[in-house]
Amino acid sequence: MDKIAVVILNWNGVKLLEQFLPSVLQYSEEAVIYVADNASTDNSVNFVKENFPSVKIIQNTGNHGFAKGYNDALSHVNAEIYALVNSDIEVTENWLKPIIETFDKEKQTAIIQPKILDFKNKEFFEYAGGAGGFIDKYGFPFCRGRIFDTIEKDNGQYNDNCELFWASGACFFIRKEVYHQLKGFDEGFFAHQEEIDLCWRAKNEGHVIKYNSQSIVYHVGGATLQQGNPKKTYLNFRNSLLMLVKNLPEKGLFFVIFFRMILDGIAGIRFLTQGKFGHTFAILKAHFSFYSLSLKYHKKRKDFQIQQYYTVKSIVFLYYIKKLLVFKEIFNSNQNIKN
Known part of the structure; x- marks a missing residue:
């Protein structure tokens, strides 16, 4: 069994793969890299085969969205840790090392989120996750670094490793055994909020969710479905x-x-x-x-x-x-x- 697998879900994202897959390959020597394709109709699969032969390809039978897309793909991945990474994520040097170290040292920790900054404005947190998520009594999610439309500049105010309620699906690390114990994402959600639901179910089972500021990634955000859609x-x-x-x-x-x-x-x-x-x-x-x-x-x-x-x-x-x-x-x- 591999230690960690980076799994990038793709649908008609050949331009994103061309832009962002090189950084994943450059800085993820500890991991096996997968592209899980949701039945793209563009040239995504052939592009990866021709330009990145070391990347393993999983071809799903249809565009099943984020939830079922990952559930189907991860049934083919044998690794202790799953790193679920959006196709519009740029990773940084040593981004995996602090994550692996935390999982090794903290056996109760089941899910981890890195610091997620805005690819377009790298001094600021990114909308989809920031420095980790919480919810209020009525289920409204918010993040350290982003509440509704107010996004903070990263001044080191969240350079800690704290416990969260939910971790962003834009870049989401989870132990394989926990993922399958929880039966993965709820496929009825298709996309959006499925990672919060999974984290809530993990909390109900007694698992710990953490944020690690030493791991940094940059997220474009809204590359597949714009915020105002x-x-x-x-x-x-x-x-x-x-x-x-x-x-x-x-x-x-x-x-x-x-x-x-x-x-x-x-x-x-x-x-x-x-x-x-x-x-x-x-x-x-x-x-x-x-x-x-x-x-x-x-x-x-x-x-x-x-x-x-x-x-x-x-x-x-x-x-x-x-x-x-x-x-x-x-x-x-x-x-x-x-x-």
Whole structure:
């Protein structure tokens, strides 16, 4: 069995592979490199075969999105540690070494995220993960380095190795045994929020999720589905509700979901006033989809859910009403912290 496998999921991303795969090969001598292709219709597979013969190729049978795409691909990968890496990630020298060392020293640690900075503006954190993720009581995710649309400059304020609630799927390390114990990503999600759901399920099983600032990568972000795309809005809102049904503690489950749906409605009205009608419709569509799937997802609940899953009660209130825009502002106000 290999120590670590870097697995890059690809769909019609030949230009991204051409740009970013060389850095992965240059700085990942400890790893076996895979490209898992989701039935691309461009020249991706032939490009990799012709230009990077050392890279192993896994060809999935269709474009199954992030969740099933990785589940299918990883059934063919035999390594102690899976490194799931977006095709628009530039890695840096020695990016794998601190990750491997942490897994070797901390047997209880199951999932690790590196520091994720913006490829286009390398002094700033990147939207999809920053310096590690948390959620509030109503399931809204936020990151150290990024809360909603406020993105921080990296001034070393998160140069630590701390415990997280969730790690970004843009660059996500997980022990093989844990991944399969959890039965991988929820394939019904297709894409978006599936890594938070997986991390929540890992937490419910007693596993530890960590951030390691010594490992640094740069992420383009939005290379496959732009941030302002209504489809992304639909998947995020729908999957967040499904995740809550699966993982919330039984006590208060109905209230939390009901209040979250009210907050979603407010978000829909806000989009409407901004003229973003496609996003308002996407939230409505997400809710109707949630209604049809909620019973099915309730049946996926396990016997045990951690009670204290959230770090703050409402990140929406703190950000939009109290105007606390960055992570450290919130956590310097002790009354906001729910331990």
